[in-house]
Amino acid sequence: MRQAKVTPLPEGINLEGETVVITGASAGMGLETARQMLRLRCSTMVLAVRNVSKGEECVQQLEQDPVIQSNKPTIKVLKLDVGQYDSVQEFTKELQQKIEAVDILILNAGIGRLKLERSPTGHEETLQINYLSNVLILSELLPYLEASAGKTGSPTRISWVGSRMHEKGHDFEKKGPFRSDDSVFARFDDEKRFSRFSYANSKLLCAMFMYTLAPRLDPTKIVLNMFCPGMVNTNMSDYLPLPLRVVFEGVKYLMGRPIEDGGNIYINAAVVAGPETHGKYLYDKDIQPEPSTYIKSTVGQVVQKRLWEETMEEMKKITTLPSEFC
Incomplete structure (x- = not known):
């Protein structure tokens, strides 16, 4: 089935004076949204x-656009290598040093893997x-982002790119019973427990984290949402083995949205959608009224609670947590 037609953005959007940060912005949806x-x-x-x-080549490409050129942005x-904690911290430090305030942060960088590959941190890459x-x-x-709100008024x-696959594409239920003392991270890091559904599983964790964090934030300072742009014609499937890639490319050809439509959905989540989307998930431009059936289930709530605890344990080893995380 073809995906629903993407409605046009409202006329008159003007981001003059605003500062936008996009991760994973040198290709695909990140570059198109920029x-x-x-x-x-x-x-x-x-x-x-x-x-x-x-990234510098992307800047040259963007500056050749006559409209962008005339706006003189x-x-x-x-530099941000999201596979390494030290690179993340160097990036966040440099951002705060060089940029006075941020209006929009889009967490776009992401990957998929069919076999276990480890990042320099030792964790599975997805x-x-x-x-x-x-x-x-x-x-x-x-x-810093809360202080930015004080400066901009x-x-x-914060719009985080998720995936519909977090709802039914994950296999947490199929990997055996989850106990309150079980490790969420081990389901990715342990070679014996690694799943080819790691992409969907990772997006499930993102959704659970968003649902836990959002109620702790002041929406007059931070509006946090998560969204899925559907299947878009980008190079996201390049990691697949050739036979699977051929099949997936065929599906994208028949069903995939033009990359321009994907950017439209990104901008809707980050610019057009209002504070009513705080702590909400958007499929295309539609707000989902509540979390997925699995997340709401008894076992899903156990996983979400354990995920938060395990994530905080991990973060405390690396940084000083803001009060909202404690």
Whole structure:
């Protein structure tokens, strides 16, 4: 079945004077969203990228756009390797030193894996990149983002890219009973327990974390939401083995949205959607009224509680946690 048609963005969006930070911004949806926001007169764009040289090439590409060129924005490239904690901390420190205030933060960087590969932290890569490093970014930046709201006079917007697959694509229920003393992280890190559904599993953790954190935040300072743009024609499937990639490329050809539509959905979540989306999940542009059936279930609540505890234990080893996390 084809995906629903994406409705146009409202007319008159003007991001003049606003500063936007996008992680994973050197390709795919990150770069496309940066392009669209710059065309909407965003004044300062921060591209957070693993490869700085590639990021600088993206700046040159963006500046060739006649509309962006006429708006004369400031485009900065900051190094961020979300596979490494020290790189995350160097990025958050540099961001605070170089940028006075942030209006919009889009947590976009993410990967998928079909076999266990470890990041330099020792954790399985999808767990590290899709979940843990994003939590560390929030841990390090939350006081700064709250202070940004005081300077700009409006809540700082944090939009985290999720996936519909967190609802039914995960296999937490199929991996055996989950006890209150079980380790969430072990389901990724242990070779014997690793799952080819690690992408969907990692997005489940992201959703659970968002649902736990949002009620602890002051929505007059921070509006946090999570969204899924559906299947978009990007290079996200490049990690798949060739036979699977061929199949997936065929599915994307038939069903995938143009990348411009994906950017439209990103901008809706980060700019258009109001404070009513705080602590909510958006499928395309539709607010989901409540968490998924699994997250609401008794076992899902056990996993969510254990995830928070385990995540806080991990973060305390690395940084000083903001009060909202304690």
